[in-house]
Amino acid sequence: MKSSKLSDLVRVREMGNTESVTGGEGDNSSVPPQDGSGSESGMSSNSNAPAQNLTVVLLSGLSPELVCHADGVGGGTEEFYQRINVDSPLTCGFSGPNGGPGRFPRPNFFPGGGGDGGGGPRPEHIAASFKISALGGLDDQIGYLKRSVLLPMLRPEVLRENGIKAPKGIMFYGPPGTGKTFLAKALVNELKDNGQHVNFFYRKGGDVFSMWFGESARKLTEVFNTAKSMAPSIIFFDEIDGLCPNRTGQNHGTEAYNAVTTCFLGQMDALKTERVFVIGATNRLDAVDPAVRRPGRFDKHLSFGFPDQEARARIFRIQTDKWERDDRPTEDWIQNLAVQAIGYSGADIEKLCKDVVYVAIDENGGVITDSMRIREDHWLRAMGNMQRTSASNFGSAQINPSKPNDTVFRLIEPIVTSAIEKITPFILPQRGNAESIRKSLILCSVAGSQSKNFLRNQIVQGILCNRIFNKMTIFEISEETVFNQIAKGKPTTVSVFHNIINQVLDCTQPAVLVIPNLNEVMATAKESRVENQIVGALAKIRGPNIILLATSSEPLEKLEGNIWTELFNGEKRGIPVANPRRAQLVGFFSGMLEKSESFLVAQMGRAAQVADNDCFEDIMVLYSTLERMVNQYRAAGASGKEQEKALQQRVDQTITNYSQTRFR
Numbered sequence: 001m002k003s004s005k006l007s008d009l010v011r012v013r014e015m016g017n018t019e020s021v022t023g024g025e026g027d028n029s030s031v032p033p034q035d036g037s038g039s040e041s042g043m044s045s046n047s048n049a050p051a052q053n054l055t056v057v058l059l060s061g062l063s064p065e066l067v068c069h070a071d072g073v074g075g076g077t078e079e080f081y082q083r084i085n086v087d088s089p090l091t092c093g094f095s096g097p098n099g100g101p102g103r104f105p106r107p108n109f110f111p112g113g114g115g116d117g118g119g120g121p122r123p124e125h126i127a128a129s130f131k132i133s134a135l136g137g138l139d140d141q142i143g144y145l146k147r148s149v150l151l152p153m154l155r156p157e158v159l160r161e162n163g164i165k166a167p168k169g170i171m172f173y174g175p176p177g178t179g180k181t182f183l184a185k186a187l188v189n190e191l192k193d194n195g196q197h198v199n200f201f202y203r204k205g206g207d208v209f210s211m212w213f214g215e216s217a218r219k220l221t222e223v224f225n226t227a228k229s230m231a232p233s234i235i236f237f238d239e240i241d242g243l244c245p246n247r248t249g250q251n252h253g254t255e256a257y258n259a260v261t262t263c264f265l266g267q268m269d270a271l272k273t274e275r276v277f278v279i280g281a282t283n284r285l286d287a288v289d290p291a292v293r294r295p296g297r298f299d300k301h302l303s304f305g306f307p308d309q310e311a312r313a314r315i316f317r318i319q320t321d322k323w324e325r326d327d328r329p330t331e332d333w334i335q336n337l338a339v340q341a342i343g344y345s346g347a348d349i350e351k352l353c354k355d356v357v358y359v360a361i362d363e364n365g366g367v368i369t370d371s372m373r374i375r376e377d378h379w380l381r382a383m384g385n386m387q388r389t390s391a392s393n394f395g396s397a398q399i400n401p402s403k404p405n406d407t408v409f410r411l412i413e414p415i416v417t418s419a420i421e422k423i424t425p426f427i428l429p430q431r432g433n434a435e436s437i438r439k440s441l442i443l444c445s446v447a448g449s450q451s452k453n454f455l456r457n458q459i460v461q462g463i464l465c466n467r468i469f470n471k472m473t474i475f476e477i478s479e480e481t482v483f484n485q486i487a488k489g490k491p492t493t494v495s496v497f498h499n500i501i502n503q504v505l506d507c508t509q510p511a512v513l514v515i516p517n518l519n520e521v522m523a524t525a526k527e528s529r530v531e532n533q534i535v536g537a538l539a540k541i542r543g544p545n546i547i548l549l550a551t552s553s554e555p556l557e558k559l560e561g562n563i564w565t566e567l568f569n570g571e572k573r574g575i576p577v578a579n580p581r582r583a584q585l586v587g588f589f590s591g592m593l594e595k596s597e598s599f600l601v602a603q604m605g606r607a608a609q610v611a612d613n614d615c616f617e618d619i620m621v622l623y624s625t626l627e628r629m630v631n632q633y634r635a636a637g638a639s640g641k642e643q644e645k646a647l648q649q650r651v652d653q654t655i656t657n658y659s660q661t662r663f664r
């Protein structure tokens with residue numbers, strides 16, 4: 001047989017903005033027809049193609065970060081592509097041999113989850129709706145999987161002969177509802193659509209213990225053995241932290257867990273074939289035993305974050321395209337929804353697209369009628385009722401920013417804009433030794449008058465919602481996350497800091513770590529005599545891909561100790577948060593008025609004068625009180641001079657009260 005060197009195997013052809021790389025082992029004449037009849041995108045099966053015929057579709061658009069993260073994984077996959085003379089970034093899909101009954105055993109489909117039904121492990125049936133095209137915003141992850149999983153599984157000999165080692169496993173991690181399970185299943189369908197059957201074995205971490213009590217390790221071995229005998233196979237361990245929990249954690253040092261983790265490690269080490277691939281999924285990478293995570297077992301950790309605005313728009317489109325109704329949101333409205341839905345996961349958006357129908361049905365008296373329309377206000381109401389995925393539910397320090405309401409945003413916009421100007425240079429790549437790069441900034445209340453809550457819940461959120469953070473994963477060490485983790489078994493505050501900082505360092509995407517109220521954190525650390533340990537933990541945050549954004553409710557001068565040298569390269573990098581001044585406040589207060597309420601302009605000017613240089617929170621209290629009065633007036637439909645005068649007096653009185661007491 002002729003050697004299957006890549007240069008012999010591969011040809012490249014242009015297909016619009018896709019390129020298809022085609023080859024037939026030992027027989028270049030078996031390249032599928034290039035008139036597009038075989039496979040337009042290279043994704044559909046070519047039943048006439050000889051076995052081992054391979055079509056690789058290369059699509060541009062993979063992020064450079066991902067390309068560089070792939071380094072060292074799979075023993076030089078990137079080089080592989082360079083050698084076939086195609087530029088990264090790229091992704092690939094396959095149309096290959098129909099695995100067919102002769103080559104691979106056909107599975108007994110066994111719908112449902114995770115059991116072996118008493119007859120040994122069986123592969124899962126995967127519904128056809130699990131399609132890669134039904135996912136929004138996971139292009140990097142999809143591209144990586146296509147390059148690093150599908151190719152080694154389909155053509156192991158090609159990689160072997162070219163000295164490339166395929167990864168054995170990939171760990172998916174990220175918050176709930178971000179598409180981890182969906183993508184694993186869609187991967188199998190992607191192969192199937194290309195005529196390549198792969199058996200998919202699904203196991204859920206905790207279930208392994210509850211279902212197979214006393215014989216978990218033996219059953220686990222069976223899954224690996226069956227997957228090997230039915231190769232090509234993918235074994236998907238969902239919630240793998242339930243299967244192999246971090247043994248350093250307080251609750252998991254038990255014999256049963258140890259036995260399963262040891263068995264799992266042994267099985268992974270013994271896995272010598274590229275035709276069995278293992279995917280683990282978890283919400284928290286740090287909750288998985290470190291021995292399981294290390295290279296050689298799970299070679300790559302693939303981060304799944306909350307979708308950015310563009311991805312959210314795509315998910316809204318995907319979800320509402322399924323509707324058999326003709327009142328799907330317009331493109332403009334989808335864009336608007338995507339802006340509003342900041343911080344939503346894919347699953348949250350899916351739920352919202354269902355909830356909105358129920359809101360409309362409710363309003364329609366609980367019935368669906370032909371005349372029922374889903375309107376924009378239904379969407380807003382459904383959004384108002386949404387309870388989004390919360391990071392604290394799953395012990396991850398990852399957060400999703402929530403946009404301040406429009407009024408607050410109008411008030412803080414100048415501060416947010418100046419903060420973004422200061423932060424932007426830190427987002428751009430910086431040269432130099434990664435170890436010496438520290439991208440840390442502190443948002444500090446100039447006069448010490450802003451409350452810590454307002455800084456964290458409004459100003460920081462307003463900043464994080466800016467599009468410069470779209471592609472970044474956001475973590476937070478707040479009092480809540482610290483308590484939460486201690487409750488979940490982390491014994492000390494210092495270990496929580498290390499744990500969260502490790503989550504940030506493990507993140508394969510550019511990340512932001514937010515530490516609200518750094519001044520109080522450091523003061524408490526000092527009291528508890530752990531100041532140096534906390535600073536030591538924070539000092540691990542360095543490098544070109546991590547930004548530290550802290551807040552301080554006191555001026556910078558009050559922050560003492562070695563924090564500046566350790567975190568900020570000796571510079572006091574502050575973003576001052578000054579109180580708003582009268583000139584800005586005139587526009588702010590008048591903004592609540594409609595034309596017919598122009599008789600209140602003088603009052604609004606007075607409000608601005610009285611609130612000049614007050615902290616944001618106080619100003620918001622005054623604004624809301626005045627706004628309520630104006631709304632009541634509006635709702636009453638009042639218009640006579642007397643009513644106007646009465647309202648002016650009430651407003652004046654409220655402003656006077658404010659000036660005397662600041663409502664406190």
Ligand SMILES: Nc1ncnc2c1ncn2[C@@H]1O[C@H](COP(=O)(O)OP(=O)(O)OP(=O)(O)O)[C@@H](O)[C@H]1O
Pocket residue numbers: 134135136137138174175176177178179180181182183281282283304307315318345346347348350
């Ligand atoms: N990026 C996305 N694009 C489109 N839909 C998505 C996306 N992410 C999630 N979804 C929707 O949310 C549902 C739940 O996603 P999935 O089960 O894959 O989440 P997960 O990350 O595995 O969550 P968990 O950690 O809780 O297991 C999917 O069925 C899909 O409809």
Ligand SMILES: [Mg+2]
Pocket residue numbers: 180181182238281
């Ligand atoms: Mg899942």
